Amino acid sequence: MTIQKLRPTFTFTEDRLRQLQQVVPEAFADGKINWEALREALGEHLEDETQEHFGLTWPGKREARRLAALPPQGTLVPAPGEGVDEETTHNLFIEGENLEVLKLLQKSYAGRVKMIYIDPPYNTGNDFIYEDDYSEPLEAYLKRTGQMDEAGRRLTTNTRASGRFHSKWLSMIYPRLLLARQLLREDGVIFVSIDDNEVHHLRQVMNEVFGEENFVETFIWRSRLGKGATSKVTAKLHEYIVVYGKSKEQLDFLGDIRITATDKKERIRQWGQGDRREDRPTMYYPVFSEEFGWIYPKKPDRTDGRWRISKSEFEKLQQKGLVVFEKQPDGRVEAYRIIPAGTQTETAQDSILDTEKVKTTAFGSKEISTILEQNVFDYPKPTTLLCFLLELLNDKSALILDFFAGSCTTAHAVLAQNREDGGRRQFIMVQLPEPTPPDSEARKAGYATIAEIGKERIRRVIRKMKEEQNGQLPLPAAEDGQPSPLDLGFKVLKLTRSHFKPWAPLPPTDAHTLDSLFEQHASPLVQGWTPDGLLSEILLLEGFPLDSRVISLEGFGENALRRVHHAEVGHKLFVCLNEQIRPETVERLKAGEILGREDIFICLDSALTDEAKVVLDDRLRLKVI
Ligand SMILES: C[S@@+](CC[C@H](N)C(=O)[O-])C[C@H]1O[C@@H](n2cnc3c(N)ncnc32)[C@H](O)[C@@H]1O
Incomplete structure (x- = not known):
């Protein structure tokens, strides 16, 4: 009889090894890696260690990588009463240090998350950067949350003067990204808000973690409308959102979707020289018009122009009566396709975001002041920005993770977007119980930590939405565990010590x-x-x-x-x-x-x-x- 014992295990390293074994089985024997065999399999692609090589490196990188592979020491326990409709909801708020939490989520959530959005500290010189303790990550967390110095300054503010300024930030973000990637589905995507302080390092580190080939875009978001400080050479008005797919090929992104209000005409004849997409030989074919007879751009005489759509597409449009010809003053005959009013059109998403639509940080602050009745959180993102990202995904039942949740704008946006389009998206927020500064508005309003702000925001948003539902109760969750049509609830869990005694080697000792x-x-x-x-x-x-x-x-x-x-x-x-x-x-x-x-x-x-x-x-x- 070999009855299995249930004990803490950590799958991050195991999962990666399993993936490697699938690709290079010959490098594994008896559960161990044969380094020589792996080396041979990689052959000429292996970097010569004696030569200089390309890549981002910083003091502490190796340790940071090791940290990601260390097993977690804690667990998550429910905090009943802090959430709403806890028994039936699928939304989660996790209070804790995100590195440890990301490790704890590996087994249950690997390959399940569709979208990760994070808004980490930008490393401005005034930011609190959580310095990981390599020897006792969890104990350090439990001891440190709640720590401030006498002046109410955060003990771990990363100032430019404190040395290893960029390295500390990189060592913070790198292991978290490594763990986060494992949680993404193959068609999943990660959005990271950032500004010029670290965007260049972030891109490099993400190239390493996600693969350069999976880079999608760096969106430019105009985060402020007014002018910046006049003493500066330039007025900084924008930030970035860096986007990577887990596997770019599998990404299912909706473009910029518009519904036409009136009939629109779009030219389908391309004039002029130059190598364009329309220059392919298949774009030269004759077309018959009742009024003007045969119109056929002649090849190779390009002065007659060429069609922008294929012959079969042209014929389809003509059959539906959606092509019109018009003679221009210069004698040319122009062809147009008609896009009837009410048609949904889609073009590739602009890399510069539309401020009208996504709004600015000021709008985010206004939202906080309205919901929480005070301005208790600096620089929250506007929900409009997050709703825009949610809409980009062609998936209304996506699982969304934000592990630098702050005031929980992401959770708010998920609830709002679901209400808007009938989606069943679910959220997981992770936020450190970072103490609010003693004299801050937040503290005076009774919020001891940022986690308290986030939870209260979600509670209030839910309360308001429930009131607006006019007593129409959401359907209860079905037995099969599927979310109810509008999941207006969330459950709170907190990071704490494991219920299992820590394993320690026995010291040499007496009987x-x-x-x-x-x-x-x-x-x-x-x-x-x-x-x-x-x-x-x-x-x-x-x-x-x-x-x-x-x-x-x-x-x-x-x-x-x-x-x-x-x-x-x-x-x-x-x-x-x-x-x-x-x-x-x-x-x-x-x-x-x-x-x-x-x-x-x-x-x-x-x-x-x-x-x-x-x-x-x-x-x-x-x-x-
Ligand atoms: C820039 S704020 C996010 C703001 C958020 N997007 C919003 O709209 O409210 C970053 C948040 O990450 C939290 N944070 C920093 N380090 C963390 C860590 N190691 N684990 C969990 N949260 C952390 C900070 O407390 C801070 O609230």
């Missing part, structure tokens, strides 16, 4: 100490663990998304049995965390009345007799803690 160490490790769980907290850790370890439905099953006496399922996971989990599992419960599980062969039953190791374990292991997939 007595060893005995007590074994005793301590008899249960792998820390003292004071709670079933609800442990359940969400089990979801993360078993690869179940955090919006999985959890249902308490009746009829098992004092045994609390819960069934977990999610529409995107093929099997269910059955979890019982009682100290003892009653023989009657074992009997019912054995009878197979509630769970299938693929389903997993999880309980404490000590809760089952050896005999019961054998019986159950035979009937279902059993994992013990």
